[in-house]
Amino acid sequence: MKQIISPAVSTGTTFSLRPLLFETFTCTMAMMAFVALAGPIARTLSLAPWHVGLAMTVGGLAWITTARWWGRLSDQRGRRTVMLSGLTGFAISYLLLCLFIDTALNTLLPAWVALAGLVLGRGFVGLFYAAVPATSAALVADHVEPEHRAGAMATLGAASGAGMVLGPSLVGLFSPLGLSLPLYITAVLPILALLALWKLLPRLEHHAPPHTTPPA
Numbered sequence: 344m345k346q347i348i349s350p351a352v353s354t355g356t357t358f359s360l361r362p363l364l365f366e367t368f369t370c371t372m373a374m375m376a377f378v379a380l381a382g383p384i385a386r387t388l389s390l391a392p393w394h395v396g397l398a399m400t401v402g403g404l405a406w407i408t409t410a411r412w413w414g415r416l417s418d419q420r421g422r423r424t425v426m427l428s429g430l431t432g433f434a435i436s437y438l439l440l441c442l443f444i445d446t447a448l449n450t451l452l453p454a455w456v457a458l459a460g461l462v463l464g465r466g467f468v469g470l471f472y473a474a475v476p477a478t479s480a481a482l483v484a485d486h487v488e489p490e491h492r493a494g495a496m497a498t499l500g501a502a503s504g505a506g507m508v509l510g511p512s513l514v515g516l517f518s519p520l521g522l523s524l525p526l527y528i529t530a531v532l533p534i535l536a537l538l539a540l541w542k543l544l545p546r547l548e549h550h551a552p553p554h555t556t557p558p559a
Contacts, residue, residue: 358486360495362543363479364502366430369532370475371506372513373437374468376529379511383522388447388457398461402469413474414481422482423544429474430540434533436471440464441526448522476503486545 378399385395417425443460446452452460479499487495510529517525 358482358545359543360483360487360498362540363482363499365539366475366536367479367499367502368506369536370430370433370472371503372510373529373532374472375507375510376514376525377437377440377468379514380518380522380525383518384444384448387522388452389454390458390461394454394458394461397458398465401462402465405466405469406473409470410473410477414477417474417478417481422478422485423546425474426478426482426544427537427541429471429478430533430537432471433468433475434530434537436464436467437533438530440468441530444526445523482544 381395381399384390385392413425413429440461443464447457447460480496483492483495483499513528514525517528
């Protein structure tokens, strides 16, 4: 992926899509790996299919209802600050969810406790993950020239698609060794993305001007 330089940034700083591609790929892998494990986890914990559906729905609702809020917050606080904050929350909440599931698998918690933990954990995961794609899109708008933005967004979409495919594959590779090992492996992925973005995201804030309609 070539380096993309925005002419609006007068300091000459270079913006690369690579950190965002890595973050999108690894975080999507983690999200989809959990989806692939949800069925076996539910059966082991004696949960009904609708219990898993409820946990997934809560996570999805948290994602879609807070994405715009994260985007507005990045306008006010800065892209880097919000991206790293959201990704930190995502990494911590995902790890805590994995720890809870591992505990539930090894202690056979009551079904209602397992359900409550899954719903709450998945809700926080969706809440914090919402910051990641929203701020990624804002960074592309800020730093990529208009004629290249569609291609940059398509590339991010391709990275997300690759994560959707490889996440369940990773789970399938390690699932013969138990359900806990794939969980902990996937929990490392958001941490790697956080470290990469902390090091490589631009520290200089440059926001694209708002779109205005020319007078008639």
